[in-house]
Amino acid sequence: MRGIFFEEDDAQAVVAKLLREGWEASVQRERLAGEDDDEDHPWAVLTDAPDIVFEVLVDQYDGWLDAEEQAPPVAQPLAPLDLPTGPKRIKRSDPGA
Numbered sequence: 001m002r003g004i005f006f007e008e009d010d011a012q013a014v015v016a017k018l019l020r021e022g023w024e025a026s027v028q029r030e031r032l033a034g035e036d037d038d039e040d041h042p043w044a045v046l047t048d049a050p051d052i053v054f055e056v057l058v059d060q061y062d063g064w065l066d067a068e069e070q071a072p073p074v075a076q077p078l079a080p081l082d083l084p085t086g087p088k089r090i091k092r093s094d095p096g097a
Helices: 008-020 051-060
Strands: 002-005 025-029 043-047
Touching: 002 008, 002 051, 008 025, 008 043, 008 051
Parallel strands: none
Antiparallel strands: 002 043, 025 043
């Protein structure tokens, strides 16, 4: 899971707290598309902490969660359809009936 923070101090504080609690955590600079100024890039905290633990810290330090996209579940293949073997008759063969 990844949290984004605009202040380096906040990102470092979150990492320190997660490490103290026994979770793996690291911080890195996050380059956003369209940002020209290197000083305006936010900080990303990556961790293996449970979602709820990390979410509380992200809220506490005014960051936001950047949930990773999960692959859609693989659908089970459907059984083949039982299709008719011949054409369907729309009109009756006996016009006088």
